[in-house]
Amino acid sequence: MEEEKSLAKENLILQAARKRFAYYGFSKVTMDEIARDIGMGKASLYYYFPTKESLFKAVISHELDEFLEQAKELLKANISAAEKLDQYVRQRLQYFRELINLSKLSFHSLYEMKPLFGDLFEVFARGELEIITQILLEGNEKDELSVENPRQTAELLLHILQGLRLRILPKVHETFINEEHYEQLREEMLLFVNIFLRGIEKKNRRG
Amino acid sequence: MEEEKSLAKENLILQAARKRFAYYGFSKVTMDEIARDIGMGKASLYYYFPTKESLFKAVISHELDEFLEQAKELLKANISAAEKLDQYVRQRLQYFRELINLSKLSFHSLYEMKPLFGDLFEVFARGELEIITQILLEGNEKDELSVENPRQTAELLLHILQGLRLRILPKVHETFINEEHYEQLREEMLLFVNIFLRGIEKKNRRG
Numbered sequence: 001m002e003e004e005k006s007l008a009k010e011n012l013i014l015q016a017a018r019k020r021f022a023y024y025g026f027s028k029v030t031m032d033e034i035a036r037d038i039g040m041g042k043a044s045l046y047y048y049f050p051t052k053e054s055l056f057k058a059v060i061s062h063e064l065d066e067f068l069e070q071a072k073e074l075l076k077a078n079i080s081a082a083e084k085l086d087q088y089v090r091q092r093l094q095y096f097r098e099l100i101n102l103s104k105l106s107f108h109s110l111y112e113m114k115p116l117f118g119d120l121f122e123v124f125a126r127g128e129l130e131i132i133t134q135i136l137l138e139g140n141e142k143d144e145l146s147v148e149n150p151r152q153t154a155e156l157l158l159h160i161l162q163g164l165r166l167r168i169l170p171k172v173h174e175t176f177i178n179e180e181h182y183e184q185l186r187e188e189m190l191l192f193v194n195i196f197l198r199g200i201e202k203k204n205r206r207g
Numbered sequence: 208m209e210e211e212k213s214l215a216k217e218n219l220i221l222q223a224a225r226k227r228f229a230y231y232g233f234s235k236v237t238m239d240e241i242a243r244d245i246g247m248g249k250a251s252l253y254y255y256f257p258t259k260e261s262l263f264k265a266v267i268s269h270e271l272d273e274f275l276e277q278a279k280e281l282l283k284a285n286i287s288a289a290e291k292l293d294q295y296v297r298q299r300l301q302y303f304r305e306l307i308n309l310s311k312l313s314f315h316s317l318y319e320m321k322p323l324f325g326d327l328f329e330v331f332a333r334g335e336l337e338i339i340t341q342i343l344l345e346g347n348e349k350d351e352l353s354v355e356n357p358r359q360t361a362e363l364l365l366h367i368l369q370g371l372r373l374r375i376l377p378k379v380h381e382t383f384i385n386e387e388h389y390e391q392l393r394e395e396m397l398l399f400v401n402i403f404l405r406g407i408e409k410k411n412r413r414g
Binding site for chain 1: 359360365366367369370371372373374395396398399401402403405406407
């Protein structure tokens with residue numbers, strides 16, 4: 001009972017913090033404001049999250065979990081493996097953009113903040129790899145795809161998405177991600193997925 | 208006549224410098240040694256190349272030109288567009304490795320030295336883009352490939368190769384490129400090209 005109450009409070013804090021971060025950006029938000037938002041004493045807030053960084057980390061962690069949950073739902077959908085992969089990449093792009101908005105940090109700053117997040121991103125990367133591998137395996141089983149080594153291919157797909165993102169990183173060095181960069185990245189990733197999907201499709205299946 | 212002699216001398220210097228750089232690495236080579244190698248006075252050498260950096264830049268520029276020349280030869284070969292692309296990526300990998308060996312610099316250092324090279328790499332990138340676009344256009348014409356936007360697709364291909372390389376860059380931060388990293392990159396790029404090629408192949412062409 002006590003534990004439940006505690007979890008509910010934590011969630012309340014996370015939601016309030018998420019809103020503030022998304023609106024004002026990481027650096028402009030204070031712990032005072034978040035405490036006030038939910039009518040909580042500052043001491044109580046610090047009991048749950050001893051620093052703003054730890055609160056921010058918890059918000060990001062929560063977002064990552066939500067994304068993976070959403071992706072697992074996609075796995076169950078009644079659509080082809082190719083459609084699942086396409087959807088996955090679109091959701092991933094959208095999510096990545098939200099993550100950037102959340103921090104109001106540039107690509108580069110978020111990248112440099114990585115050490116703060118510890119193994120958070122590694123755990124996330126493993127989760128992503130599992131999901132993509134699963135989609136490829138399923139595609140093979142249903143005779144939609146012809147993927148020789150699903151795990152290696154899933155890794156390649158994720159590495160390419162990561163690489164395409166890293167490529168434009170130096171260009172946005174000290175600036176926020178703007179619409180132009182995002183659109184460029186989006187267009188490139190979707191063209192890539194399109195070609196990639198045709199490349200792993202089982203031959204002679206269509207037309 | 209005088210000009211020819213001068214060009215011949217310049218080539219002599221470039222060849223000697225290339226050998227030394229490849230064997231000892233950029234930082235360990237002195238201008239004295241290069242001058243001695245070809246029995247040239249130091250003053251004469253400095254007349255052609257006022258600094259070791261400018262000589263190194265000329266060597267790299269020469270290598271880049273040679274690679275593009277070699278690639279243009281590939282364009283004329285009597286093989287399919289898909290084979291040309293595959294060959295191109297293999298040659299590119301090999302060449303990139305030689306470039307690294309030439310400087311005996313880590314990935315990272317070479318990347319950081321980029322400002323020294325000015326627009327050298329940009330000119331090279333444009334050359335590469337032209338060649339890949341040409342291969343794709345030819346593949347379309349011969350009904351081997353089905354590429355909607357050859358230039359954009361050529362750009363995507365090059366961006367992916369670049370991105371895959373950038374991805375492993377942070378890992379080799381202060382070390383030389385080792386066999387393991389190179390093999391990892393090579394394997395990944397070849398798997399990618401394989402899938403990419405199947406993705407742009409004209410459908411129903413093969414059994």
